[in-house]
Amino acid sequence: MYTNSAYWHQSRVDFKDKKHSLFVGSCGTYRLYTVKKLPTHRPRGRVDYQLLYIASGKAHFYFNGKEQIVSAGNMVLYRPKEEQRYYYYGAEHPEVYWVHFTGNNVKNILRKYGIADDVHVICSGISMEYKQLYQNMIQELQLKQEDYEELLVNYLRQLFILIHRQLLTKPRKKNPMIMDDMAQAVEYFRAHYNKPVSIEDYAASHNISVSWFIQNFKQYTNTTPAQYVQLLRTTNAKSLLETTNYNVSEISNLVGYENPLYFSRFFKKQFGVSPSQFRKQLLINEEIQPK
Structure with missing residues (x-):
């Protein structure tokens, strides 16, 4: 298994930020090769938001107790205090990127970019641009150079913009x-x-x-x-x-x-x-x- 992650102030504890409209707390990636199963279960969820991008393979998510298999080319959004339960299986070769974010205006920001309040799975399509933005966030949060917190938010907004463009694109009839x-x-x-x-x-x-x-x-x-x-x-x-x-x-x-x-x-x-x-x-x- 390959993993690479970064955390604000080196803390894995989730937090709610009321000072900023949008703030990135942590981000990372997983790639499973030999590990048979990697489970995550947070019965009470977290106090922040999480956006996961399935870059390849597939992952198993549960929403309201029902399993949904999410394949590459989709993103999954968890909101504060929602139960988080999902599984990665090595045999399915998942490559997943994730970011946790918070702020005092997140709900309105998500709405602005076309992400409705009740949506969990977002059909984003497969794009190396998504991976690049996640990797940029990981590196920026690891290196913590001047103005890194602001740059992290800019990367996250770019991600939202790309998602919005994809949502606005009239879907072609796909064979x-x-x-x-x-x-x-x-x-x-x-x-x-x-x-x-x-x-x-x-x-x-x-x-x-x-x-x-x-x-x-x-x-x-x-x-x-x-x-x-x-x-x-x-x-x-x-x-x-x-x-x-x-x-x-x-x-x-x-x-x-x-x-x-x-x-x-x-x-x-x-x-x-x-x-x-x-x-x-x-x-x-x-x-x-x-x-």
Whole structure:
């Protein structure tokens, strides 16, 4: 299991903020590989809000005692004092991002972005932009640089805006078979992102044209197949920089880049710092954290 999280003032205790209209208290991510089951049950809920994004796989949630299986491309919203009961199973390979937030005007802010008071599951679609915003929040809350609290709120508002745009988009009539094909493509790229990937070969092996495949893949994920593979590589490279001692060249090779220099340049373009600079920032942050 891979986990990465961050908490305001290093405290896992939930709290209600009445001073700010919106305030981020904690955020993180889980990816299950070998752990068979990861349960969460808070019978009395929390005093803040929680927004979870199912980036891949699926998760099992309970609302009013009834189970609802939520697949990739959806978000789940819990409000204060609502019972929280949900389960992740390793066999279903869930990748989940979460953020807890509070404030004195949250209900009206959610309404502004089209999220009704009685909604629990939000059809957000799959997007690497969502993952990037969650990752930005995690990093910002870990590093705690100048004005980080304000930037966290800005990232969360960007997330709300993207959700709102998705909700306002008139849904096209979707062919279930096409959506299944695109879901299989997503899983294929997730499993093979660190190997040479040819979009043309994938399309040919499934007897479909490249242009048709790219168009439908983009409709399903809000990104092209090539962009999706690149972002998978840099995202997993970031995880390896955070959790292993592999050097930059080794990580470059592990995530599918033969040229470490190209990898470093592309990583910097995505995250604003080179892989070595990113790792140095993590080390500095660990040194200044209270023991």
